[in-house]
Amino acid sequence: MTTSYSNPYSIAKACYDDEEEFFQIIDFCSKHGIVHSDNEFFICAYKTYSEYIKKNTYNKLDKADTWYVYIYAGNIVEGFNLVKPLKYLAYERCDDNIRLFNFQKFMGAIGAKKKK
Numbered sequence: 001m002t003t004s005y006s007n008p009y010s011i012a013k014a015c016y017d018d019e020e021e022f023f024q025i026i027d028f029c030s031k032h033g034i035v036h037s038d039n040e041f042f043i044c045a046y047k048t049y050s051e052y053i054k055k056n057t058y059n060k061l062d063k064a065d066t067w068y069v070y071i072y073a074g075n076i077v078e079g080f081n082l083v084k085p086l087k088y089l090a091y092e093r094c095d096d097n098i099r100l101f102n103f104q105k106f107m108g109a110i111g112a113k114k115k116k
Contacts, residue, residue: 007074008039008040008041008042008074008075009042011042011073012042012044012071012072012073015071025070026044026071028046029044029045029046029070032047033046033047033067033068034046034082034083036079036082040074040078040079041073041075041076041078041079042072042074042079043071043072043083044069044071044072045067045068045069046067046070047064047066047067047086048064048066048067048068049064049066050066050087050088050090053068053090053098053100054100065086066086066087066088066089066100067086067088067089067090067103068090068091069090069091077110077111080106080107080110080112081112085103085107088100088101088102088103089101089102089103
């Protein structure tokens with residue numbers, strides 16, 4: 001049997017050996033952030049605090065200032081045009097090294113429309 005990766009959702013799901021873990025992540029992001037899937041992209045992200053990422057502290061600010069992208073597949077520009085801009089964007093590539101970027105600079109680097 002051949003596995004089909006015909007859409008971004010299938011690509012994202014294929015990254016997880018444990019299907020239950022994949023669905024737990026989707027459930028968490030749907031309650032605390034955003035989950036969107038279409039033929040162009042799949043995004044699963046939630047809002048968090050940059051201080052937690054920078055200093056590994058649980059001290060919270062008044063407002064979350066960072067999108068933590070847990071799972072992403074597909075057209076990167078379309079997905080990030082969907083979310084409301086925050087100060088930062090963070091992600092990790094299966095290496096326990098969280099990357100933290102200025103959201104607007106990241107958007108410019110990928111050629112996305114500037115959002116206010």
